């Protein structure tokens with residue numbers, strides 16, 4: 001066995017079911033570490049509502065500094081009705097850490113396996129075999145533009161620069177090269193100026209740098225429709241922040257449960273941040289009911305993208321596929337396991353594979 | 355028989371399949387007129403790409419003035435690749451007429467009949483019996499805010515005033531009172547200032563004026579998900595312009611074909627504008643392939659909302675239900691009829707009912 005390799009992972013459990021699912025992800029990483037010779041050192045930090053309660057700030061400086069210095073960051077979830085109407089919102093912490101770490105590309109892969117296809121609200125013949133990935137721009141657009149508020153009006157500014165569009169477009173084209181070679185760029189170019197810039201820049205980058213990739217453009221409204229009618233036609237979907245938020249949640253139902261889906265947020269350099277698509281789910285928090293799979297698959301993405309541990313990532317994904325096939329799953333998937341037990345099943349599957 | 359009552363209808367065929375479907379709608383209205391004693395006088399005017407080609411302007415003054423003076427306006431569709439990259443865009447005409455007529459409330463009803471449920475990409479047990487209506491704010495938000503463009507950046511401003519939110523909220527609550535008494539207001543209050551204002555105003559209007567209506571709030575991203583998972587739970591959905599555009603297109607697939615769906619755009623007073631949800635469909639334009647049902651049902655909404663002819667509206671809807679049940683439909687619904695023949699079938703059904 002090789003000497004243990006050390007990796008420093010900042011863990012941000014956050015709110016709601018966040019602490020439960022991050023705990024499972026760490027247990028799964030430890031199982032992987034045992035077999036492949038890695039030691040993961042976890043540093044827990046505050047974010048979101050938990051951070052507001054403890055410090056008044058949704059993203060304390062200590063959290064931000066630790067994230068920047070880490071090898072990678074695992075995030076559970078933030079938010080909940082407890083902080084509604086408060087001076088600071090938990091979500092501010094999430095937006096601030098994305099910005100502070102320069103995480104401009106949010107990757108949301110979606111595969112619908114035959115095992116899961118029957119759980120979809122869509123017909124099996126439509127969803128079975130879906131294999132796509134959404135590239136959502138994560139540090140621009142209406143999320144970060146200037147906001148104003150008076151007694152009688154409010155406004156949000158949506159801004160994009162050429163450079164912001166170029167870098168996320170390159171990330172999407174690069175990934176398409178390792179997949180089926182097709183990018184669908186989504187905008188609202190018949191209404192928005194930022195969308196017209198988006199379309200121009202994406203078109204130019206493809207022509208100049210990725211002539212081998214097929215590029216098509218779609219309007220966000222018709223895309224919302226096509227993603228339900230013919231989801232198998234898509235390979236890489238590239239879009240701006242808000243449209244990416246809406247469309248990736250929409251397609252999260254294709255696989256039967258949003259609890260299954262991971263995401264990776266990456267910058268040009270520095271650590272990435274890995275979080276499940278699902279939110280804090282306050283209604284089931286603290287009851288050992290959450291599905292840990294989205295978080296565990298996010299840890300797999302962390303191994304692949306931030307730590308360059310491809311075999312280890314594959315091993316987690318294989319273990320998850322095995323437990324899904326065996327029905328060792330939580331209630332959202334019709335199973336009987338709690339969050340912890342579902343995590344144990346994944347750890348067992350890792351040991352069984354090795 | 356009563357003496358004929360005259361109604362002046364401005365018809366804006368527009369682009370693509372627009373002329374084909376508006377022609378059918380006029381034929382259907384004439385059949386209704388024969389039985390109920392109405393004479394519809396149609397004034398055709400230019401809008402969109404057709405108007406750009408003829409006059410250089412997507413909304414000529416003559417069109418705008420005629421629309422304002424009419425009893426109601428029927429619109430086909432605007433846009434198409436022919437005008438991509440041109441100085442003026444066809445869609446400008448559509449946005450300008452909505453604004454010029456003060457059409458702040460866009461109603462998009464959706465019912466999924468047992469006859470159509472099997473054509474849905476969703477499982478029958480999820481979509482059968484869906485009966486909802488979307489109220490989309492139509493003259494505010496990012497569609498109409500200031501836009502900027504430089505060599506390196508672009509921006510779009512999303513603005514809402516209290517008054518703009520109040521009036522569309524009242525329209526939605528009013529309709530909910532005649533339905534199942536529930537309004538779901540959709541926003542992105544965890545990120546957008548306009549959404550926080552939206553949520554405040556909608557909450558206040560309900561408390562002060564509609565205490566009998568149940569109000570719930572949903573975030574646009576999770577709503578995109580819930581509309582697929584449990585569409586039957588919704589009654590009236592209230593949302594701002596862009597979210598309404600995306601969500602109403604998304605749910606248009608529930609009923610099997612976007613070609614079936616009508617919309618009504620209403621102001622406080624003055625004529626309404628009635629158009630199908632589908633676009634100009636340039637790929638099938640001029641081939642007698644378009645489904646006229648969305649346009650015909652839009653004409654029914656015109657009878658109901660602008661002309662207060664409830665029985666006549668009911669008669670069109672009954673005739674459409676009859677042809678759908680009989681399978682006298684266009685190719686998008688698996689039928690063999692062309693656009694004109696599908697229209698004739700609806701006219702025949704009107705005669706058969708009477």
Ligand SMILES: CC(C)[C@H](C(=O)O)[C@@H](O)C(=O)O
Pocket residue numbers: 079091094245544545575
């Ligand atoms: C919590 C919220 C601010 C966030 C977003 O909109 O980005 C979430 O919906 C997500 O998709 O990660």
Ligand SMILES: CC(C)[C@H](C(=O)O)[C@@H](O)C(=O)O
Pocket residue numbers: 190191221433445448599
């Ligand atoms: C054509 C376009 C400008 C329009 C819109 O976005 O409003 C259309 O999609 C619609 O929904 O009526």
